[in-house]
Amino acid sequence: MTSEWMKEFVRKASGKIKDAVGDVVFDADLRKLSTMRIGGKASCVAYPSGSSIQEVEEKILRLMEICCDNLIECYPIGNGSNTVFGDVHGVIICTRKMNRFWIEGETIRAQGGAPLPAMSAAAKDAGLSGLEFAIGIPGTIGGAVARNASNYLQSTSDVVVSAKGLRGIQRRVYALLWKNPGHKRFVKRDTMFPASEEDPDFARRMPIGAVIGDDGVRHIGFGYRQSTLTDDQYMDAYVPDKRVMARDLLYSVELGLEAKPGEEIARRMKQNRSHRARTQPRGSSVGSVFKRRANYSTDKSGSRGVGHYNAEELIDRSGCETGPEGWREGDVYMAEQNPNFFINAGNGTLRDFLALRDRVRGRVRDEFGIELQMEADVMYT
Ligand SMILES: Cc1cc2nc3c(=O)[nH]c(=O)nc-3n(C[C@H](O)[C@H](O)[C@H](O)COP(=O)(O)OP(=O)(O)OC[C@H]3O[C@@H](n4cnc5c(N)ncnc54)[C@H](O)[C@@H]3O)c2cc1C
Numbered sequence: 001m002t003s004e005w006m007k008e009f010v011r012k013a014s015g016k017i018k019d020a021v022g023d024v025v026f027d028a029d030l031r032k033l034s035t036m037r038i039g040g041k042a043s044c045v046a047y048p049s050g051s052s053i054q055e056v057e058e059k060i061l062r063l064m065e066i067c068c069d070n071l072i073e074c075y076p077i078g079n080g081s082n083t084v085f086g087d088v089h090g091v092i093i094c095t096r097k098m099n100r101f102w103i104e105g106e107t108i109r110a111q112g113g114a115p116l117p118a119m120s121a122a123a124k125d126a127g128l129s130g131l132e133f134a135i136g137i138p139g140t141i142g143g144a145v146a147r148n149a150s151n152y153l154q155s156t157s158d159v160v161v162s163a164k165g166l167r168g169i170q171r172r173v174y175a176l177l178w179k180n181p182g183h184k185r186f187v188k189r190d191t192m193f194p195a196s197e198e199d200p201d202f203a204r205r206m207p208i209g210a211v212i213g214d215d216g217v218r219h220i221g222f223g224y225r226q227s228t229l230t231d232d233q234y235m236d237a238y239v240p241d242k243r244v245m246a247r248d249l250l251y252s253v254e255l256g257l258e259a260k261p262g263e264e265i266a267r268r269m270k271q272n273r274s275h276r277a278r279t280q281p282r283g284s285s286v287g288s289v290f291k292r293r294a295n296y297s298t299d300k301s302g303s304r305g306v307g308h309y310n311a312e313e314l315i316d317r318s319g320c321e322t323g324p325e326g327w328r329e330g331d332v333y334m335a336e337q338n339p340n341f342f343i344n345a346g347n348g349t350l351r352d353f354l355a356l357r358d359r360v361r362g363r364v365r366d367e368f369g370i371e372l373q374m375e376a377d378v379m380y381t
Pocket residue numbers: 035075076077078079080081082083095112113136137138139140141142143144145146147148149150151225230248249250251280285286287288377
């Protein structure tokens with residue numbers, strides 16, 4: 001599919017897209033959608049919102065149906081705090097405005113775009129532990145589930161109970177209900193999916209398509225900064241024709257937290273904040289570019305030593321020069337405080353970002369025989 005065709009498809013469907021979601025920008029500047037402020041243009045960015053989970057579900061379903069009917073690719077995005085953009089031909093569904101969440105006992109139910117810092121602060125106020133790690137992460141809960149956001153104390157996979165999503169493939173939209181079998185609620189009760197927590201209406205509400213799986217329920221698999229939710233390879237396993245029109249979009253997430261004394265929660269948050277201040281530089285970035293830990297180890301002797309290192313150490317030890325006066329591609333350079341954070345000095349482009357990424361990767365490969373794995377997402381079509 002050429003970009004010209006895609007543009008034309010979006011143009012033809014623009015009236016319907018606007019009717020479905022209301023809040024839509026055509027020919028949108030994507031720099032505003034990434035915390036690194038790098039991006040080209042998108043044919044269309046849609047911002048669904050609503051006062052309830054069902055309201056956003058209906059809007060996104062309608063939008064995805066239109067995209068599927070008109071052969072338009074669509075891509076979910078949260079706060080863009082892990083994503084660098086080029087040009088995107090198709091529809092970006094940005095969840096930023098579906099940002100509501102509700103606390104009920106030890107459960108938080110959230111729309112997919114709920115901001116992590118606000119959820120973390122509200123959980124603390126309610127005396128609930130589990131989200132202390134999220135206080136300084138500038139993303140949404142949907143992005144956190146997709147990428148299993150974490151810090152050294154806790155991770156998203158510890159608290160996710162279930163998530164609901166939609167997937168457009170070929171000409172159909174599928175409803176998805178994901179459960180995290182690793183959550184202690186399921187483990188404790190010795191039963192994977194307690195009936196009381198099911199949504200009996202879920203499949204019926206989906207007017208077209210079918211629910212994937214016998215009972216419509218999938219298990220979420222989590223890894224270090226990754227999950228099976230948006231992993232195309234995993235989707236290929238049960239989509240016979242591998243043409244994927246859109247990735248899964250999570251519009252609703254349920255979290256299971258634990259009541260704990262306020263001082264304990266506050267202490268963890270403080271610990272988290274000071275760790276962050278020590279390790280994370282300021283400036284426009286998408287956080288870690290490479291996965292910090294990915295079993296990077298080698299017994300091949302590099303000229304600077306042998307061992308088990310994290311991504312920052314590998315970059316440092318391989319002799320890459322950090323800071324604005326060091327290795328720099330256009331307006332993108334590596335922060336001195338942490339070379340795994342690439343900083344946009346103002347007018348950085350995707351080309352600059354990729355050039356620096358490749359240069360750093362090449363140096364680490366030459367020195368250690370190790371391939372750094374990407375953590376940041378790069379989105380362009
Ligand atoms: C200063 C800074 C500090 C950071 N610190 C940390 C940290 O300590 N720990 C950490 O893990 N990360 C950290 N990050 C990275 C980032 O904030 C997290 O990965 C965050 O969870 C991404 O959320 P987002 O909504 O911004 O995702 P986006 O960047 O918008 O999207 C990331 C990926 O998730 C997908 N996605 C987003 N929303 C949805 C949805 N609703 N449904 C399906 N897929 C979706 C997108 O398609 C994309 O593939 C940091 C980033 C910055 C800029």
